[in-house]
Amino acid sequence: MSLYTDYDHYNTPLGPDGTPYEYFEALRDEAVQTDKAIGWSEIYGGFWVVTGWEAMREIQHKANLFSSKGVNFPTLGTPGERPLMLAGYDEPAHSRYRRLLQIPFSPSKALEMEEYFRKDTNLLIDRFIADGEVDLVAALTQAVPGRMTAMIMGRPPEDGDRYRTWVHAIVMQVHTDPEGAAAHVRDLDEHFAELLEERRSNPGDDILSTVVHAELDGEKLNDDEIKDFFIALLIGGIDNTVHQLANMFWRLAWDKELRRQLAAKPAMWASAVDEFLRLYGPAQAGRIVNEPVTIAGVDLAAGQQIQMVHPIANRDPRQFANPDVFIAERTPNRHFALGLGIHRCLGAHLVRVEMRIVAEEFLRRIPDFELSPSRAPKWTPGQVAGMTSVPIVFPAGGSVPA
Amino acid sequence: MLQVIEVGDYCAGHGKCYRIAPELLRAADDHGHAEYIGPAIDPADEAAVARGLNAINCCPEQALSWKTL
Numbered sequence: 396m397s398l399y400t401d402y403d404h405y406n407t408p409l410g411p412d413g414t415p416y417e418y419f420e421a422l423r424d425e426a427v428q429t430d431k432a433i434g435w436s437e438i439y440g441g442f443w444v445v446t447g448w449e450a451m452r453e454i455q456h457k458a459n460l461f462s463s464k465g466v467n468f469p470t471l472g473t474p475g476e477r478p479l480m481l482a483g484y485d486e487p488a489h490s491r492y493r494r495l496l497q498i499p500f501s502p503s504k505a506l507e508m509e510e511y512f513r514k515d516t517n518l519l520i521d522r523f524i525a526d527g528e529v530d531l532v533a534a535l536t537q538a539v540p541g542r543m544t545a546m547i548m549g550r551p552p553e554d555g556d557r558y559r560t561w562v563h564a565i566v567m568q569v570h571t572d573p574e575g576a577a578a579h580v581r582d583l584d585e586h587f588a589e590l591l592e593e594r595r596s597n598p599g600d601d602i603l604s605t606v607v608h609a610e611l612d613g614e615k616l617n618d619d620e621i622k623d624f625f626i627a628l629l630i631g632g633i634d635n636t637v638h639q640l641a642n643m644f645w646r647l648a649w650d651k652e653l654r655r656q657l658a659a660k661p662a663m664w665a666s667a668v669d670e671f672l673r674l675y676g677p678a679q680a681g682r683i684v685n686e687p688v689t690i691a692g693v694d695l696a697a698g699q700q701i702q703m704v705h706p707i708a709n710r711d712p713r714q715f716a717n718p719d720v721f722i723a724e725r726t727p728n729r730h731f732a733l734g735l736g737i738h739r740c741l742g743a744h745l746v747r748v749e750m751r752i753v754a755e756e757f758l759r760r761i762p763d764f765e766l767s768p769s770r771a772p773k774w775t776p777g778q779v780a781g782m783t784s785v786p787i788v789f790p791a792g793g794s795v796p797a
Numbered sequence: 798m799l800q801v802i803e804v805g806d807y808c809a810g811h812g813k814c815y816r817i818a819p820e821l822l823r824a825a826d827d828h829g830h831a832e833y834i835g836p837a838i839d840p841a842d843e844a845a846v847a848r849g850l851n852a853i854n855c856c857p858e859q860a861l862s863w864k865t866l
Contacts (some may be wrong), residue, residue, distance in 0.1 A: 456858075739811060
């Protein structure tokens, strides 16, 4: 039976290393051997699973044929009936809203964040470096994006803890504990109402103030639109980045040779970040077919759901030589981890800086570390998948690399 | 014939080209769209052509190409 038939991104089989990458490679191998870049899954009432690099590129470039209203599939957790701001919008509404946030997420603004990330990473490392063991997700990879998101909202970094809790409630807890999630969403609503009032009367140079006072076609955004931006910034800034950083550190924890290469040639980080994104990018994206179209020899019917499995397309040997090998200086490296076309990740420039600086500072302070022999890493599947726990051990106080 | 790199409509502002070849390309706007700033390249200059090809090949959108002057 084809591996496509049971494909379910919320229930991906885990291999001996606790991740689904072995399964992704197996599905990739089947897709290549059978020359099926797109296959049919029977899960959730049936949907198309896209695994081929070329097919995925074509779909993302033909945004008029594929609606982003199906970006989350099955539709899970986003409050209200409105689509997820930006990611769930089609043209022309998508570009209309997106241009409001281009300046805060521009390449130059991202580079201006370097010093902030350096200081914040060190502040967090100071809290556990003497211990000799830590769960990197709890202590670092959750904290950095949460605190950064709070900061760009004009809030103290400590608010990042609450923001992470709310994101978890929206994207995960709503399925396992709906009442608990609802309580968190009420907290979010209360906080947002206060923040909105404050930014209206006392605007700062933060992103939310930008959105609150922006005008589109001569009109200010209404409260729902502003709230949708707020939630999209929380999810985009926290959920994806937490998993991306966690997945990167999981790899670094067991790959001493890679750590040695990066320590010997720090300039390699510029390209290595993209290799981490290619192999360990956490996000997948859905679309709904707008009109009948044939992609990679497969006839797609209007209204059908498709799911683009980026981690598999990013391992397509027809695009990437030795696709399962981490090649820090891989070039070209045309992966899909940050999306393509009009939906290219708004925070793409920022997340590259964030990954590089957090890793550089961590490896400078704690160059020698490994996965804990007594506590296994934990993985969560889904639309945004990745490590939720990466326990490591290291010489207390850090160490000097050999 | 000298050549330069043409930035096509598919450019979505990933910024990989100007990180790889900052002497040839830069961000033209807040979105991150690329703009060619390098000199015209002589096809006989193998090193310059290789740098240009690196930039062209890295684009996830495949939005960059050679343009003969």
